[in-house]
Amino acid sequence: MSNNIVSKFLNWMKSAAGFSITATIVIAVLASIASGPYLLVNTIVTGGMLALVATGLTLMLGVLNIAMFAHGEFFMIGSLTAYYVFTPISNYIGENPESFIAVIGPLIAMAGAAIVGAISGIVAEKLVFGPLRKRSTDNWVMNSFLLTVGLSMLLINLHQLIFGADFKGIVGYWTGMPVSIADVFISRDRAMAFVIAVIVVSLFWFFMTYTRTGMAIRAVSQDITGAQIVGIDIEKIVLLTISLACALSAVAGGSLLFMYPSYPTVGLEPLYLAWFVVILSGLGNILGAVAGAFMVALLKVITVEYIGAGWDFVVPSALIMLILIFKPSGIFGSDVRGALDK
Amino acid sequence: MDNTITSQQMNPFDKLLDKLCLTPVGLLGLVLLFALPYIPPFNQEYMLRWLIYCGFIAAMSVGFDLTAGYISIVNFGYAAVSGFGGYTSALLVINMGLSPWLAMAAGGITAGFMGLIIGMISLRLRGIFAACLSWFFGLAIMGLATKMVWLTRGPLGLRTPRLFETDSNAPFYFLMVILLFLIYLACKLIVRSKMGLAFQAIGQNMDAARASGINPVYYRVFNFTVSCAIAGILGGFYAHFYGILTPDVMHTSKTVEVLAVAYIGGRGSLWGGAVIAFPFIFIMEIVRSTLSNLPGLNLVIYSLVLILVMIYYPGGFSYFYDTHIRKPKNKVLRYFLNGRK
Known part of the structure; x- marks a missing residue:
């Protein structure tokens, strides 16, 4: 029996997915031995948040066939909401530092970000994507993509118009001594950001795998006609998906407010x-997106460490171009690509 | 007008117009563009500056439309390629002492080479994937321009000598209009030839095109090369007009600006974007400068128009023109709008 497992494992190792995951882990370990464990910590925190944004993006691609260019703007909406919710809370905490709000306040801000993100997603669907879906005859993927380009520009400039272009940031969510793990000091905010990312992603994964609604969403992403035949309400699923995807991105924005202060174009980098x-993990592949998020995070962290800050667009985009050229379906592959390839 | 009139029966004027791919109304528009700097509100220097920017975006949208409208691939790195041409041209002038005119051409050639590369590596990809690839390519070029500080001075910007040694904007404006017309003519001639037919076939259905004996490799790469070379020449113009070049010209938002104009003007028409850019960008510049206490308002209007056009009128201005204006009953008017075809 054990022989069987070993051979299965070896086979998995030979596949692109297994190879790349193993390579990632090895590189991460080697790099943190060479330069210190903070590399690993940075990778994990960045990767956790990136996983939130990327799962939302891949969900939109898989279920709605919308190649979202405006996803970073929902990140921006999340961080903006968290800023405006948390500022009065932090004033209150400043007056009563011992109160129970000091622990729960940041969570309220993030929940607020999620709710506002979900609502703005629904508004976007009702005002922008819905009308296009009714009228679009062909070439939906390209048209909706260009529509999201317009939406992204609209939201960025609305932010600038209404809230101004200055940085709206906070000092930190949770005050207090940094947490120390194996001689590495991690600020409480970073640790909590990672914990929140893990909780949200695993809840989301559980929701997609085991609940009826999650199964319905997956069914729609595989075959819309088939899903309709078995009685799934497409309209409802579309609304649910878009609000979930936008809420995920907004939570990421909200919980990273201490790192990325809110300003109009804050969403471009996460986007x-x-x-x-x-692209790395294959369109519409949720678990793949989680693994891919850590790979990209590692790539970014290592590029910044060894080549220099600012090169973190050049090296990853060169690598992604190679992936697009040689393995356009991504390293984890996915069946959804056929629908997008029209 | 009868369509059976052959070219032998045309009078020389119509023949010339046809060779230049213009209709009488188009010629009138071109004459108007040339006369604009002498008409009172537009004869001020700052207005001319705006008009040059309008012309720049118009010409960019013509080149962009050659790819987006004909082979249905949105080149998301278009501004980056243009900036690459601009940087090449500027660096050649600064470091090698080349004349800006030659350098502009060199910028066009290198940008065309860039287009060749993008075209080659995106061959296997379609639709959204090709758009993503060109987008990442653009991001990579922009990252390089920002980081190669020893060469490009990074975000500080590169000071470039101007094309004409005057403070007046008028010669730049005339050059821009001439460039715009030449670019339009080149694209239109390509599109009118057998090649244009092949482009459209590839854009609509690649497999069917291949089945009828069209080699998509050649046509797609050719299209990318021409379109990017145009972007490079315009980038060179941009560099030697503004006198300063920062990596911001390569930003995705610049591509979006060109894309918006090309789509509002109408995909696959070439002239639509060029026509719409002048009033549209000009109004946006007026909004930007008069309501400077509301930063970003012009871009809000801009993106709203793009969204509304994309949803409710995907054909854009050229479709509107073709269906509602182009076919009047009056014979003279009809000749005026269509030429003698």
């Missing part, structure tokens, strides 16, 4: 990185 993840 680029999330696109790298999605």
Whole structure:
């Protein structure tokens, strides 16, 4: 029996997925031995948040066939909401530092970000994607993609118009001493950001795998006609998906507010990185996106460490171009690509 | 007008117009563009500056439309390729002492080479994947331009000598209009030839095109090369007009600006974007400068128009023109709008 497992494992190792995951882990371990464990910590925190944005993006691609260019803007909406929710809370905490709000306040801000993100996703669907879906005859993927380009520009400039272009940031969510794990000091905010990412991604994975609604969403992503035949309400699934995807991105924005202060174009970097993840892991593949998020995070961290800050667009985009050229379906592959390839 | 009139029966004027791919109304528009700097509100220097920017976006949208409208691939790195041409041209002038005119051409050639590479590596990909690939390519070029500080001075910007040694914007404006017309003419001639037919076939259905004996490799790469070479020449113009070049010209938002104009003007028409750019960008510049206490308002209007056009009128201005204006009853008017075809 054990022989069987070993041979299965070896086979998996030979596949692109197994190879790349193993390579990632090995490189991460080697790099952190060479330069210190903070590399590993940075990778894990960045990867956790990137996973949130990228799963939302890949969900939109898989279920709605929308190649979302405006996903970073929902990140921006999340961070903006968290800023406006958390500022009065932090004033209150400043007056009563011992109160129970000091622990729960940041969570309220993130929940607020998620709710506002979900609502804005629904508004976007009702005002923008819905009308296009009714009218679009052919070439839906390209047209909706260009539509999201317009949406992204609209949201960025609305932010600038209404809230101004200055940085709206906070000092930190949770005050107190940094957590120390194996001689590495991690600020509480970073640790919590990672914990939140893990919780949200695993809840989301559980929801997609085991609940009826999650199964319905997956069914729609595989075959819309088939899903309709077995009685799934497509309209409802579409609304649910778009609000989930936008809420995921907004949660990432909200919980990273201490790192990325809110300003009009804050969403562009997460957007680029999330696109790298999605191309790397294959469109519409949720678990793949989680693994891919850590790979891209590692790539970014290592590029910044060994080549220099600012090269973190050049090296990953060169690598992603290679992936697009030689393995356009991504390293984890996916069946969804056929639908997109029209 | 009868369509059976052959070219022998045309009078020389119509023949010339046909050779230049213009209709009488198009010629009138071109004459108007040349006369614009002498008409009172437009004869001020700052207005001319805006008009040059309009012309720049118009010409970019013509080149962009050659790819987006005909082979249905959105080149998302278009601004980056244009900036690459601009940087090549600027660096040649600064470091090698080349004349800006030659350098502009060199910028066009290198950008065309860039287009050749993008075209080659995106061959296997379709639709959204090709768009993503060109987008990442653009991001990579922009990252390089930002980081190669020893060469490009990074975000500080490169000071470039201008094409004409005057403070007046008028010669730049005339050059821009001439460039716009030449670019339009080149694209239109390509599209009118057998090649244009092949482009459209590839854009609509690649497999059917291949089955009828069209070699998509050649046509797609050719299309990319021409379109990117145009972007490179325009990038060179941009560099030697503004006198300063920062990596911002390569930003995706610049591509989006060109894309919006090309789509509002109408995909696959070439002239639509060029026509719409002048009033549209000009109004946007007015909004930007008069309501400077509301930063970003012009781009809000911009993106709203793009979204509304994409949803409710995907044909854009050229479709509107073709269906509602082009076929009037009056014979003279009809000749005026269509030429003698």
